[in-house]
Amino acid sequence: MKQRVISFHYTLKNEKGEVLDSSAGQEPLSYMEGGQQIVPGLEKEVGQLKTGEKKNIKVAAGDGYGQRDERFVIVVEKSELPQGDVQIGQQYELKSDKGSQVVMVTKVTDTQVTLDGNHPLAGEDLFFDVEVTEIREATDEEAAHGHAHGAGGHHH
Numbered sequence: 647m648k649q650r651v652i653s654f655h656y657t658l659k660n661e662k663g664e665v666l667d668s669s670a671g672q673e674p675l676s677y678m679e680g681g682q683q684i685v686p687g688l689e690k691e692v693g694q695l696k697t698g699e700k701k702n703i704k705v706a707a708g709d710g711y712g713q714r715d716e717r718f719v720i721v722v723e724k725s726e727l728p729q730g731d732v733q734i735g736q737q738y739e740l741k742s743d744k745g746s747q748v749v750m751v752t753k754v755t756d757t758q759v760t761l762d763g764n765h766p767l768a769g770e771d772l773f774f775d776v777e778v779t780e781i782r783e784a785t786d787e788e789a790a791h792g793h794a795h796g797a798g799g800h801h802h
């Protein structure tokens with residue numbers, strides 16, 4: 647059986663009801679089933695819906711961006727970072743032989759900087775309002791690449 651490509655509009659809120667992200671006013675998001683393009687807890691639920699169907703979906707942190715891992719938090723000397731003002735919320739890409747990792751500055755003292763490599767939404771329960779707009783079969787090219795193409799999908 648061919649994999650399906652599902653397009654849907656979504657609004658993502660946190661536990662406090664604050665909107666974190668939304669596709670409103672943009673193309674709906676498209677993903678290919680099994681392509682790990684969206685968090686697992688969301689994929690499981692959206693895959694049950696029909697075209698036009700709406701649902702409020704709660705995704706527990708473990709099925710979302712995972713739990714926080716304190717091993718991804720490191721403290722470095724300010725002098726090790728590129729010159730200039732270091733500010734909370736600033737992001738750096740750290741490169742090593744294992745690949746690259748995006749880290750965010752979470753604390754700054756006179757001499758040290760705390761860098762956090764956890765996803766900003768790690769450890770958070772996620773609340774999605776979704777509406778499925780289209781369900782179709784994946785093209786051969788999409789199946790070969792492992793992701794959805796076109797508006798709202800992957801661009802090369």
Ligand code: ZN
Nearest residue numbers: 791793795800
């Ligand atoms: Zn592709």
